[in-house]
Amino acid sequence: MNIFAQNSIEFTFFWWAFIAYSASCLLYVAYFPISKKWLATSASIAMAIGLLMQTLAMIERTVHIHHMPLTNMFEYISLFAWFATCFYFVFLRVYKLHLLGAVISFTVFMLMVAGSLLPKDAEMQLVPALQSYWLQIHVSVASLGEAAFLVAFAANILYFLKTGMSKTSAFASRLPDAQTLDRIAYKAITVGYPLFTIGALFAGAIWAEQAWGSFWSWDPKEVGSLIVWLIYSAYLHARFVKGWTGSRAAILSTTAFTCTLLTFFANLILGGLHAYG
Amino acid sequence: MIKRFINLLGSVQVIVPLLIVITVVSLAGVIVPQSLPTAQYLQIMPGWRSSIILQLGLDHIFSTWWFYTLLGILAVNVVACSLTHQVKSLKNAGAMRFLQKPDDANRLKCSVSFEVDGAQINAVETITGFMKRRMFFCSNQTKENVTQIAARSPRLKEIGSLMFHLSILFFYVGGIVSTMGGFSYVKELCSGDVVGVQNWPYRIRCDGFKVERNQDGAVSSYKSNLTVLSADSTQLLKKVVEVNHPLAFAGVNFYQNSYGEQSGSFEVASLQVFGPQFDTSGYMTAASLNTPVTLPGNGITLTVSRFISDFIIDMQSGEATSRSDRPNNPAVKVTLTRGADTLYSGWAFENYPDVHQESKKDYKVVFVGYEPRYYTGIKISHNPGNPFIWFGFAFMTLGIFLVFYFPHRNYWIFIGQGNNRKVIVTVGGASSRSASAFQAEFNHSCDSLKRVLKEGSSS
Numbered sequence A: 001m002n003i004f005a006q007n008s009i010e011f012t013f014f015w016w017a018f019i020a021y022s023a024s025c026l027l028y029v030a031y032f033p034i035s036k037k038w039l040a041t042s043a044s045i046a047m048a049i050g051l052l053m054q055t056l057a058m059i060e061r062t063v064h065i066h067h068m069p070l071t072n073m074f075e076y077i078s079l080f081a082w083f084a085t086c087f088y089f090v091f092l093r094v095y096k097l098h099l100l101g102a103v104i105s106f107t108v109f110m111l112m113v114a115g116s117l118l119p120k121d122a123e124m125q126l127v128p129a130l131q132s133y134w135l136q137i138h139v140s141v142a143s144l145g146e147a148a149f150l151v152a153f154a155a156n157i158l159y160f161l162k163t164g165m166s167k168t169s170a171f172a173s174r175l176p177d178a179q180t181l182d183r184i185a186y187k188a189i190t191v192g193y194p195l196f197t198i199g200a201l202f203a204g205a206i207w208a209e210q211a212w213g214s215f216w217s218w219d220p221k222e223v224g225s226l227i228v229w230l231i232y233s234a235y236l237h238a239r240f241v242k243g244w245t246g247s248r249a250a251i252l253s254t255t256a257f258t259c260t261l262l263t264f265f266a267n268l269i270l271g272g273l274h275a276y277g
Numbered sequence B: 001m002i003k004r005f006i007n008l009l010g011s012v013q014v015i016v017p018l019l020i021v022i023t024v025v026s027l028a029g030v031i032v033p034q035s036l037p038t039a040q041y042l043q044i045m046p047g048w049r050s051s052i053i054l055q056l057g058l059d060h061i062f063s064t065w066w067f068y069t070l071l072g073i074l075a076v077n078v079v080a081c082s083l084t085h086q087v088k089s090l091k092n093a094g095a096m097r098f099l100q101k102p103d104d105a106n107r108l109k110c111s112v113s114f115e116v117d118g119a120q121i122n123a124v125e126t127i128t129g130f131m132k133r134r135m136f137f138c139s140n141q142t143k144e145n146v147t148q149i150a151a152r153s154p155r156l157k158e159i160g161s162l163m164f165h166l167s168i169l170f171f172y173v174g175g176i177v178s179t180m181g182g183f184s185y186v187k188e189l190c191s192g193d194v195v196g197v198q199n200w201p202y203r204i205r206c207d208g209f210k211v212e213r214n215q216d217g218a219v220s221s222y223k224s225n226l227t228v229l230s231a232d233s234t235q236l237l238k239k240v241v242e243v244n245h246p247l248a249f250a251g252v253n254f255y256q257n258s259y260g261e262q263s264g265s266f267e268v269a270s271l272q273v274f275g276p277q278f279d280t281s282g283y284m285t286a287a288s289l290n291t292p293v294t295l296p297g298n299g300i301t302l303t304v305s306r307f308i309s310d311f312i313i314d315m316q317s318g319e320a321t322s323r324s325d326r327p328n329n330p331a332v333k334v335t336l337t338r339g340a341d342t343l344y345s346g347w348a349f350e351n352y353p354d355v356h357q358e359s360k361k362d363y364k365v366v367f368v369g370y371e372p373r374y375y376t377g378i379k380i381s382h383n384p385g386n387p388f389i390w391f392g393f394a395f396m397t398l399g400i401f402l403v404f405y406f407p408h409r410n411y412w413i414f415i416g417q418g419n420n421r422k423v424i425v426t427v428g429g430a431s432s433r434s435a436s437a438f439q440a441e442f443n444h445s446c447d448s449l450k451r452v453l454k455e456g457s458s459s
């Protein structure tokens, strides 16, 4: 299949972003066993190119459809990957930990694969329920929060690698100690949790109230977000309750991120009020 | 035993398991489809699985007594915790604690020691002023000629935590109040309808409904014109209600919920009339219900006297009636008259243009199409709990930011008089954040402090 077959400029940008992210991911895959600085640097440059291309694709789409591209699954995934890449740069700058960047890059790549498989047609005419600025706040702030959770997830993966490997292994020695990884995960969650609470739960509820006349209707995707929120709340408490720190907290937060993804993709699986994707 | 149970309810140990249990139950509510008819459960999950589901109420988890009980336990837990742990940590954070000696400050992860010119007494004053300007609460004590200033930040994190946890209760209260004292239902209104709402001293009138489409025919919006009337029918408020733009008046909200075609009426019908005075392609005309239209030439008048959206002849009575409200078989009864003569009278069908029930062979009418007249589905609801929910949003949002972004900070600053008119300053700092996260802020504060002290001594 000729991947440039779509005739719009937007899709050209999208596929360039896709290629750049794939390149970054491949470079990082090499960086895992081969500790060479230039691999990591090139991977970062590829991420930057990917981010730029994706930004252009999103701008092009917004101009083309005359509303924010926040109304179908492809657009959500694209935004999610975009935010995750932004966080990639923020966390790379703060913690200078390329192995963390590697896991984020891989996850972003997976999101792009998922996005590339979905129908990419833009909704030229939004159904009336979606014509709401609360929806835009809801979708963008929620996925910003979820992107921060993605960073925490990456830190957790490294945490499991660190604690699961023998101390003397060459790879484990390149990782910071488990406590630092735990702290990075916590930090990312303290960024994600407020955003998710306000974006996914509050803005979502306010939008539902305006569009359907009730804040909450136990719709599957709503319950999914509640579950995500409950597990991250449990995680935040786990940190100061005896017997729940360390690995158990990391398991909680990994479970929470898995639920985040399941909820995110729930439109495709479940239906309900959110079944527009 | 009971005491132990009460203690357990109020303990921090319970919260993680409790949140996990509620999570698992909610998960079941996502996996098991909710609120289907019983027969459907029996069909998709035969045998013991469906009987477990129905016995436990897994088909309507979020309204079972045991789910409410879990939420109740959580509420009790939150209140108990707020009154014990949270209040305690608020008190703790407010206490001024001193360290024993400068070495204790040096041993903290964030610490620094330096000398500046000047007198001890001036330095104490300058530093206290400096910390107070930064909104810190200070108090000092002097031991063995060394003055220690203990400074703590305002207790924003702790207040935020208390706000956050208590705001959970606002959602409970809001939900309970709305469930007990509120209502919500959908009412189908046609243009001109006036309806009352229980216990509400006003009435609402529908002045019209419109479906708007874009060039491609896709629905872009649908809007109802609603007017609030007082008991004596004065107009109090007019508003165009559409999806995402409800009308709120005196505690009752009106939402644009749905719309559909009215079964007995339409806006305009397009009809094609064939007859001796028209050419072979007939004459196209538009007509509304019961409104006679005069056709060109020899004074023929056309009247549409009935509209049926799903036409059927009732077998017993032989009358034309509608089988359903859906436009499955739209039909109009058309009459052509000239003076007192009826030239034609019969039903014409949109879906069957070749079927005619004509009374006189000279004339023929084809029902080409029609623009439907819609009813609008308005959701009328009264949720007296909503103010609590809004308050909960605001309170929780504020609380959450205070908890995460306003960590508690303590500084201990020892000021001793050294030789050569030098002051020895030792600063130690601690925060509810990790030491490494606090380090940057600590360094920054100490640098500013040094600068302020130097400026103070040189002036």
Ligand code: HEM
Pocket (backbone or CB within 6 Å): A233, A236, A237, B010, B011, B012, B013, B014, B015, B074, B077, B078, B079, B080, B081, B082, B085, B086, B089, B157, B158, B161, B164, B165, B168, B403, B404
């Ligand atoms: C749905 C229920 C709850 C949610 C969403 C929730 C959320 C939170 C959050 C976000 C924090 C801040 C964590 C941090 O600073 O890292 C926190 C702290 C805390 N929570 Fe909860 N909580 C809940 C219920 C409870 C309950 C039932 C208790 C008591 C058993 C409790 C006790 C505490 C305590 C003691 C803290 C530490 C406060 C501090 O650091 O000053 N929480 N909670």
